[in-house]
Amino acid sequence: MSAVAEKHLISPHGGELVDRTGERPDGVDELEAVRLTSREVSDLDMIASGALSPLTGFMGGGDYERVVDDMRLANGLPWALPVCLAVESAPEGDQVALADEGGRLLAVLDVDEVFEYDKQREAERCFRTTDEAHPGVARLYAQHDRYLAGSVTVIDRLEPAFPELHKDPADTRALFSDRGWRRVVGFQTRNPIHRAHEYLTKCALETVDGLLIHPLVGETKSDDVPAETRVQAYDLLVERYYPQERVVVSAFPAAMRYAGPREAVWHAICRKNYGCSHFIVGRDHAGVGDYYGTYDAQLIFDEFEPHELDIEPMFFEHAFYCRVCGQMATPKTCPHPADDHVFLSGTKVRELLSEGKLPPEEFSRPEVAEILISAYRS
Numbered sequence: 001m002s003a004v005a006e007k008h009l010i011s012p013h014g015g016e017l018v019d020r021t022g023e024r025p026d027g028v029d030e031l032e033a034v035r036l037t038s039r040e041v042s043d044l045d046m047i048a049s050g051a052l053s054p055l056t057g058f059m060g061g062g063d064y065e066r067v068v069d070d071m072r073l074a075n076g077l078p079w080a081l082p083v084c085l086a087v088e089s090a091p092e093g094d095q096v097a098l099a100d101e102g103g104r105l106l107a108v109l110d111v112d113e114v115f116e117y118d119k120q121r122e123a124e125r126c127f128r129t130t131d132e133a134h135p136g137v138a139r140l141y142a143q144h145d146r147y148l149a150g151s152v153t154v155i156d157r158l159e160p161a162f163p164e165l166h167k168d169p170a171d172t173r174a175l176f177s178d179r180g181w182r183r184v185v186g187f188q189t190r191n192p193i194h195r196a197h198e199y200l201t202k203c204a205l206e207t208v209d210g211l212l213i214h215p216l217v218g219e220t221k222s223d224d225v226p227a228e229t230r231v232q233a234y235d236l237l238v239e240r241y242y243p244q245e246r247v248v249v250s251a252f253p254a255a256m257r258y259a260g261p262r263e264a265v266w267h268a269i270c271r272k273n274y275g276c277s278h279f280i281v282g283r284d285h286a287g288v289g290d291y292y293g294t295y296d297a298q299l300i301f302d303e304f305e306p307h308e309l310d311i312e313p314m315f316f317e318h319a320f321y322c323r324v325c326g327q328m329a330t331p332k333t334c335p336h337p338a339d340d341h342v343f344l345s346g347t348k349v350r351e352l353l354s355e356g357k358l359p360p361e362e363f364s365r366p367e368v369a370e371i372l373i374s375a376y377r378s
Helices: 038-049 061-070 119-127 135-142 169-178 195-205 227-241 261-273 296-303 346-354 366-377
Strands: 033-035 085-087 095-099 105-110 113-116 146-154 184-189 210-215 247-249 278-281 312-315 320-322 327-329
Touching: 038 085, 038 105, 038 146, 061 113, 061 119, 061 146, 119 135, 169 247, 184 195, 184 261, 195 210, 195 278, 195 327, 210 227, 227 247, 227 366, 261 278, 261 296, 278 296, 296 312, 346 366
Parallel strands: 033 095, 184 210, 184 278, 210 247, 278 312
Antiparallel strands: 085 146, 095 105, 105 146, 113 146, 320 327
């Protein structure tokens, strides 16, 4: 992308978009190999593409401690969650190969340090709970007791789960620039888009040049709606109900951490690297169970100075259809009691879909519901 085009977009976090891809070096097959979990593979790929700029590898102790304590890297730059590689023991050499769970070599890591860490402290600070029933805490407790830190060079990127939707940060930035967009709002989702999501994304789109619908397609909980089903629903919805020239649908390759408020900040920073100037934060963003307050993911942004993150969060309350108003609304705009609102819990929606029943049209577009019903039946 030209410098002229780039100057109209928000700068990547830290100022420059990282690229950690490279050629396969001689002797890589002789290196000690460290096998990564699927989440660590996702992190590695995002480091390679610059989605986690300014990170050039897995975090060292200085960055880790500061991130856990006060959501900043060692140099003071805001950063909300650790991006670390857990290992059983320190490697013998100053370089190691990184492989996926099947043994395929993906990258070389230049070893900076190996350090021990306090799992309970990380859980308490980052997830706000030490409860093993929390999926993020359970994963943390199950991993190895040391972190391996160092810069990476990715020599073999895995085939993306959705090639037709795959766009690295450099790709989305070029696309936004080509379309003449300066103000772009990102929308994170790991769920199908129902009428409430459609309403808030269109409200946001009224104030900016373009919308990036950026569904997370990395590892999620087993009871989350599968990515394949969600992507099918997104494609249909955008084709029929959004202006094509003002919307981009692209896959976000991250794995869910279910860290609630901190993950909301982390998601915002990642979307900044993709070229978004704004980011939608709704109710219970990246939450799970009842571990977080309904709007904790919005309140956490108050812990940063105005414009310190650069990307601007856009806060929305939960939306619903009001029978009296005759339209979608939120508590900010609708004066009528809850009895007049059409709003279903996720549990109720899954119950209806599993029975082959369409949710009310005021809650979900029938075409989207049909896709979900078909998936539940299969």
